[in-house]
Structure formats: C-alpha cells, structure tokens
C-alpha cells in the first residue's frame with residue numbers, strides 16, 4: 197500500500213544558501229496491515245522520513261523520488277488532494293501528545309471533531325461515540341476525560357486519547373514517531389500495548405519510529421535500520437538478529453544485550469510479530 201522509492205531530502209539553509217542532503221535515496225515498501233520499524237540512533241533521519249510522507253518537511257526542503265500510497269504519488273499530489281489524503285488516510289502519533297491536541301478545547305471536542313461525519317452527527321450521538329472510542333483504548337472514566345482539558349490529564353492518558361482519535365478516522369497508515377518516549381516507563385508499556393492491539397484489530401499499516409531496537413522488534417513485522425540518512429538494511433526481526441548485514445546493526449544489537457541474550461533462540465523481549473510468536477502486552481509489560 198505504501199511504496200517509497202529513491203527518497204532524497206535536501207535542505208537549504210536560508211542564510212548561507214548551503215544545501216545539505218539529509219535522506220540519501222531510500223526505498224522501502226509496506227503492505228496492508230504490515231508494520232515497519234524505522235530504527236537508528238538520533239539524527240539518522242527517521243523523523244524526516246515520516247515528515248516527507250506527511251508532506252511536512254522543513255521549509256526550504258526539496259524532496260525527490262516517489263512516495264506512493266495506494267498508487268497515488270504524494271510528492272506530485274496537488275494541495276487539495278494531498279490535504280484530503282493527509283486528513284483521511286494518514287494519522288500521526290507524535291512523541292508529545294500535547295502537540296496533537298488543542299489546549300483550549302476539552303478532549304471530547306477533539307474526538308468529536310475528528311469524526312468524519314462530525315457535522316451531521318447529533319451532539320448526543322457524537323458524545324456516545326467519543327466515549328466508546330475512549331473505552332476502546334482502556335479509559336473507563338470516560339465522562340471525566342471527555343470534559344477535561346489536555347493540561348488536566350497525564351501524558352499517558354493524553355496519548356491514549358490521541359490513539360483513540362487516530363483510530364476513529366480509520367486511516368490507512370499510522371505514523372508513530374517515538375510515541376512513548378515522553379511517558380514514564382510503566383505508562384510506556386501500556387501505551388505501546390494499546391497502540392499495537394488497536395492497530396492489529398483495525399488492520400492498519402504502521403511505520404513505528406524508535407531508537408529502541410527491542411521495542412521495534414516487539415511491535416513490527418520488519419525493521420529498517422537507518423544511519424546518517426540512509427537505510428542500511430531491512431529485514432524481519434529474526435533476520436536482523438541472525439544475519440545482520442552491517443557492523444552498525446551489530447553494534448545496535450550489542451548496545452541492547454537484553455534483546456538477544458547469548459544462547460537464547462529468541463529475543464528475550466521477543467515480539468508479538470507472527471514470526472516470533474509471543475504476546476505484545478506481555479513483552480511490553482516485561483520492558484517496564
């Protein structure tokens with residue numbers, strides 16, 4: 197459903213006029229319902245890849261190559277078409293949930309406004325639906341949460357709200373950019389488990405950006421290892437574990453000894469990927 201081909205991102209400094217190539221011709225594809233982890237150290241180009249897909253790269257940037265979503269090239273799509281695709285087919289779950297929510301609107305309004313038929317929906321029905329969305333992400337005191345403003349809720353609660361909102365739009369592709377980094381460790385585990393569960397339930401494709409290889413192995417079908425703006429290799433978590441193609445991947449793994457302890461046939465935090473077997477919730481609980 198997503199085909200990224202020879203993606204190059206070049207940014208020009210407006211003051212000096214100097215151009216820097218940030219992404220160096222990356223290609224990857226993602227099937228319907230599949231999840232791909234973009235893994236690499238800080239500055240490797242993970243977030244910029246997502247920004248190119250969303251069409252929110254920095255000003256002065258030039259993007260070449262192609263990014264085709266179900267056959268439509270997002271790089272050549274016109275303003276209105278791109279706006280429609282971004283609104284309907286793509287959903288971003290960013291690191292900081294506050295950035296996704298309007299601070300002066302209660303959470304209930306955020307959820308209702310995200311509903312595709314919000315305008316034609318009677319208020320009571322919209323409210324009932326919003327409460328149901330919250331229940332689906334494990335929130336039980338829905339009335340209180342719907343009435344609350346973002347600053348009145350914890351980061352973990354807000355990220356659940358953002359996930360609920362993302363699911364309600366029934367996008368084709370979820371783009372998760374370190375969605376739990378800003379949360380405390382126990383909450384991280386819960387939020388990852390909910391995101392993973394809901395994504396699978398809805399059959400959504402996902403790109404999950406993280407510097408955390410073991411987390412990516414737990415929630416993704418395949419991993420793309422990035423370094424300095426380049427995808428070095430792509431493979432299933434087992435392929436990356438058993439047959440890493442680069443020293444960089446080996447170094448990333450050795451920096452995460454708990455992922456593949458010596459003598460272990462499977463990653464300790466192993467993954468809920470079909471290939472590895474296991475349970476996402478259990479794995480992420482373990483991480484906590």
Ligand SMILES: Nc1ncnc2c1ncn2[C@@H]1O[C@H](COP(=O)(O)OP(=O)(O)OP(=O)(O)O)[C@@H](O)[C@H]1O
Nearest residue numbers: 207218236237238239240241242243244245254407
């Ligand atoms: N607005 C910008 N203008 C120019 N260059 C930028 C801009 N934002 C980021 N970069 C550069 O792009 C490169 C890739 O950054 P990116 O944010 O994609 O990395 P990342 O892998 O997501 O890292 P992190 O895990 O720290 O978010 C880095 O060298 C960074 O300095």
